[in-house]
Amino acid sequence: MNAHAGEFDHQDTRRFKHTRIGIWDLYEERQSRIRISPISKIYAPIIYNVPLLVRMFKDVLSIRRCSILLPAYLVVEVLASLIPAVSLWYSGQLLRLVESVMEARTVDTTVLVHFAAAHTICAVAVRFLRYSRDCMIPRLSLYIKQSYNERMLLSASRLDLPAFETLYDSYTVQELSCGLAHWYTSSIWDTIEMLTDIAMILIRLLSHLLVLSTVMWEQQDGLLLVVLSFLQYLLSWDSTGKTMVGSLVWAATTTNENLICMQGLKGLITGPSHRREFVAGNFSEHISARFREASQRIGHDAVEFPELKRFRSFKDCLSITFIIRETMHVLPQIVFSLRVVINPMTTPVSLASLIWIKQVFDPSYFSISSMFSTLATNLTRIRDVYEIENTRNQVVDGTEPFPENQQSLANGISVEFKNVSFRYPGRDRCALRNVSFKIEAGQLCVVVGVNGSGKSTILNLISRVYDPTEGTILIDDRDIKTLKLADLRAAMSILFQDYSQFPLSMHENIGLGNPALAHEDDKVREAARLGGAEDFIDELPDGFDTYLNRVVDNYHGDLPEGTTTLFGHPADSSSRNVIGGVHVTGAPGIQISRGQAQRLAISRTFMRSLVSETESSAGMMLFDEPSASLDPTAEHDLFERLRKLRGNKTMIFSTHRFGNLTQYADLILYIDETVQEKGTHDELMKKEGEYARIWNIQAKSFTQ
Numbered sequence: 123m124n125a126h127a128g129e130f131d132h133q134d135t136r137r138f139k140h141t142r143i144g145i146w147d148l149y150e151e152r153q154s155r156i157r158i159s160p161i162s163k164i165y166a167p168i169i170y171n172v173p174l175l176v177r178m179f180k181d182v183l184s185i186r187r188c189s190i191l192l193p194a195y196l197v198v199e200v201l202a203s204l205i206p207a208v209s210l211w212y213s214g215q216l217l218r219l220v221e222s223v224m225e226a227r228t229v230d231t232t233v234l235v236h237f238a239a240a241h242t243i244c245a246v247a248v249r250f251l252r253y254s255r256d257c258m259i260p261r262l263s264l265y266i267k268q269s270y271n272e273r274m275l276l277s278a279s280r281l282d283l284p285a286f287e288t289l290y291d292s293y294t295v296q297e298l299s300c301g302l303a304h305w306y307t308s309s310i311w312d313t314i315e316m317l318t319d320i321a322m323i324l325i326r327l328l329s330h331l332l333v334l335s336t337v338m339w340e341q342q343d344g345l346l347l348v349v350l351s352f353l354q355y356l357l358s359w360d361s362t363g364k365t366m367v368g369s370l371v372w373a374a375t376t377t378n379e380n381l382i383c384m385q386g387l388k389g390l391i392t393g394p395s396h397r398r399e400f401v402a403g404n405f406s407e408h409i410s411a412r413f414r415e416a417s418q419r420i421g422h423d424a425v426e427f428p429e430l431k432r433f434r435s436f437k438d439c440l441s442i443t444f445i446i447r448e449t450m451h452v453l454p455q456i457v458f459s460l461r462v463v464i465n466p467m468t469t470p471v472s473l474a475s476l477i478w479i480k481q482v483f484d485p486s487y488f489s490i491s492s493m494f495s496t497l498a499t500n501l502t503r504i505r506d507v508y509e510i511e512n513t514r515n516q517v518v519d520g521t522e523p524f525p526e527n528q529q530s531l532a533n534g535i536s537v538e539f540k541n542v543s544f545r546y547p548g549r550d551r552c553a554l555r556n557v558s559f560k561i562e563a564g565q566l567c568v569v570v571g572v573n574g575s576g577k578s579t580i581l582n583l584i585s586r587v588y589d590p591t592e593g594t595i596l597i598d599d600r601d602i603k604t605l606k607l608a609d610l611r612a613a614m615s616i617l618f619q620d621y622s623q624f625p626l627s628m629h630e631n632i633g634l635g636n637p638a639l640a641h642e643d644d645k646v647r648e649a650a651r652l653g654g655a656e657d658f659i660d661e662l663p664d665g666f667d668t669y670l671n672r673v674v675d676n677y678h679g680d681l682p683e684g685t686t687t688l689f690g691h692p693a694d695s696s697s698r699n700v701i702g703g704v705h706v707t708g709a710p711g712i713q714i715s716r717g718q719a720q721r722l723a724i725s726r727t728f729m730r731s732l733v734s735e736t737e738s739s740a741g742m743m744l745f746d747e748p749s750a751s752l753d754p755t756a757e758h759d760l761f762e763r764l765r766k767l768r769g770n771k772t773m774i775f776s777t778h779r780f781g782n783l784t785q786y787a788d789l790i791l792y793i794d795e796t797v798q799e800k801g802t803h804d805e806l807m808k809k810e811g812e813y814a815r816i817w818n819i820q821a822k823s824f825t826q
C-alpha cells in the first residue's frame with residue numbers, strides 16, 4: 123500500500139533499512155556513509171523563511187530601546203570579528219620577520235616593538251568589545267522577550283472560539299496555556315544571536331583566509347599547507363548534521379505490548395488527574411503487581427529508545443567517514459615531514475607556518491552546518507509566533523450598532539432561527555438541522571431535550587460563538603451577522619454549562635461579568651449575594667481577594683535548616699522543583715465544591731444584570747443548565763431570584779430538569795437535532811408527545 127502524502131513510509135525498503143534493536147524497530151534512510159548533505163536540505167528552510175526573518179528584524183527594531191541597542195550590538199559583533207584578522211596579519215608579519223632574521227641574522231627592533239604594540243591593542247580591543255557585547259545581550263534578550271510575550275498574549279486574546287480551536291490543534295496555544303510562551307519568545311532572540319554568529323563566523327573566516335593567502339603567497343609550500351588544513355575541517359562540515367544513529371532520516375517504533383502497558387501504568391501512578399480515583403479505587407496493590415509482571419516479562423529490553431543511542435554511537439566510530447576524517451588531521455604534518463626530508467634548511471619557517479595556520483582554523487567555523495539545523499527549528503517556532511497574529515477570526519464582526527436605543531433593552535430582545543443548520547468544525551454530523559423558531563422579546567423560553575440533542579449549541583449560536591452552517595438568525599428582526607459583536611455580547615449575559623473559574627481573585631471572577639462595574643465593590647458583592655456565593659466567599663482566607671490557585675511561584679535558594687514556611691506558604695526544598703539551581707515553590711490551591719463553583723459562575727452572570735449610571739443592563743439572559751450542581755434549596759432560591767429580577771427581559775434556559783422552569787415558560791422547545799415539539803407546558807402535555815413522556819417520568823419519581 124502506498125503511503126499518503128506527508129507520511130513517513132517505513133515500508134519503503136528501497137529507501138529505508140530496518141534494524142531490530144531490542145524491542146525497537148529502527149528505520150534508517152539507506153545512504154553511503156560518505157555523503158555531503160544536499161545544500162538545499164540544510165539551507166532551504168532559511169532561504170524559504172527570509173521574508174519571515176526580515177519581518178522579525180523589522181519588528182525587533184521597532185521595539186523601544188532595541189532600535190538603538192540592536193544596531194549597536196551588530197556593530198560590536200562586526201568589529202569583534204574583524205580584530206582576529208588584524209591580529210593574524212601582524213602574526214603573519216612576525217613570521218616574515220623570522221624568515222628575514224634567518225637570512226640576515228639581524229633583528230629590526232622598531233618593527234618588533236610596533237608588532238608587540240599592535241598585538242596588545244588588539245587584545246585590549248577584543249576584551250572591551252566582548253565586555254560591551256556581554257552587557258548588551260541580557261538587555262536585548264529581555265526587551266525582546268517582554269515585547270513578544272505581550273504581543274503573543276494580545277494576539278491570542280483577540281481570537282474567536284473556532285480560530286482558537288484551530289490553533290489549539292497545532293499545539294501553539296496549548297503550549298502557551300501551559301506557560302511555555304518563553305519557548306517561543308526565546309527563539310526570537312536565539313535566532314538573532316545565531317544569525318549574527320553565523321554572519322560573524324563567515325566574516326572571520328573570509329578575513330582570515332584573505333590574510334592567510336596574502337601572507338603565505340610567497341612562502342614555499344605555504345598555500346599547500348593552507349589548503350590541506352582547510353580541507354580537514356571542510357570534511358567535518360557535513361558530519362555535524364548527523365544524528366545519534368548515524369543517519370539524518372530515521373524513525374523508531376515499538377509494538378511491544380509489555381512496554382506499552384508499563385508506560386500506561388506509569389502514567390496512571392504518576393498522573394495527578396488520576397490520583398483521586400487511584401486512591402479511592404484502591405488500585406495501588408493491583409497496579410504495582412501488574413507493573414512488576416510486565417517488567418519481568420520484558421526483562422532488560424524495557425528501555426526507551428533514546429537510551430540506545432549510547433550503544434549506537436560506538437558503531438559510528440568505525441565508519442569510513444570517521445576514519446578518513448581522522449587521517450585528514452595528520453595530512454599537513456605528513457607534508458611538513460616530507461619538506462624536512464627534501465629541504466632541511468627551511469624547517470623552522472615551515473614549522474612556524476604550520477603551527478600558525480593550524481591556530482587560525484578555529485573549529486567553530488565548521489559548526490555552521492549544525493547551527494543551520496538548530497536555526498531551522500527556531501524558525502518553525504518564530505513562524506508559530508506570527509501564526510497567532512496572522513490567524514483570522516472565523517466569526518466576522520458586523521458593522522451596525524446594537525441596539526439602536528439602549529433603553530429598549532429593558533423590554534427584552536427577540537430571537538428568531540430561520541432554517542438554521544450547524545455542524546461543529548471537523549464534525550460530519552449536524553448538531554442542529556433545519557431549526558426554526560421565534561422567541562419574542564421578553565419571553566421566558568426553555569429548551570429541553572436529551573443529552574447531545576443540541577440545546578447548548580442553540581445558545582452558542584445566539585451568542586455568535588459560532589456562526590450557523592446554513593440559515594439565518596435574527597436578533598430584534600436584524601440579521602445577527604450585521605451587528606457589531608461587542609454590542610451584541612454586551613446586550614446579553616450567558617452562563618455556559620462548562621463555566622470555568624478564572625485564575626483571578628474571587629472579586630475579579632465575578633466582576634468580569636460586567637467590566638464597567640468591576641471596580642465597584644458593592645456591586646460585586648450584590649452579584650455574589652444574588653448568585654448565592656457571598657457566604658462561602660466571605661469564609662475564604664482573603665475573602666473576595668482570594669485566589670483559588672496562586673498563579674505566581676516563589677523562588678528560593680538554600681533555606682536555613684528547618685524552614686517549613688516561606689512567604690506564608692509551605693516551603694518545598696526538595697530537589698524535584700529545582701530549575702537552573704533555583705527552587706520553585708507554588709502555593710497549594712484552595713478547593714471549592716462544584717456547587718460553589720457554579721454559584722461563583724452564576725454570580726458573574728448576575729453581574730451583567732446590574733445597572734450602572736452609564737450602561738443599561740443586558741436585555742437577554744441565557745443559562746445552560748444553571749442549577750446542575752446546586753442543591754434543591756439553592757436551585758429553588760435561584761429561580762425565585764431570577765424570576766424577580768427578570769422584569770421584561772428575554773430569558774432562555776437549556777435544561778434537563780423540567781419542573782422548576784417549564785411551568786412558567788412562555789415557550790418550550792423540545793429539540794433533538796431539530797425542533798420536535800414547541801408550545802407552552804399545557805400545550806405540550808396535551809399533545810402527549812416526547813415532552814409529556816419525559817415530564818411524566820420525572821413527576822413519577824417524586825410521587826411514587
Ligand SMILES: Nc1ncnc2c1ncn2[C@@H]1O[C@H](COP(=O)(O)OP(=O)(O)OP(=O)(O)O)[C@@H](O)[C@H]1O
Nearest residue numbers: 546549553571572573574575576577578579580619
Ligand atoms: N465543541 C464541539 N465540537 C464538536 N462537537 C460538539 C461540540 N460541542 C458539542 N458537540 C456535539 O454536538 C452535538 C450537540 O451538542 P450539545 O452540547 O449542543 O448538546 P446538549 O443537548 O447541550 O447536550 P447535554 O444535554 O449533554 O448538555 C453533540 O453530538 C455533541 O457531541
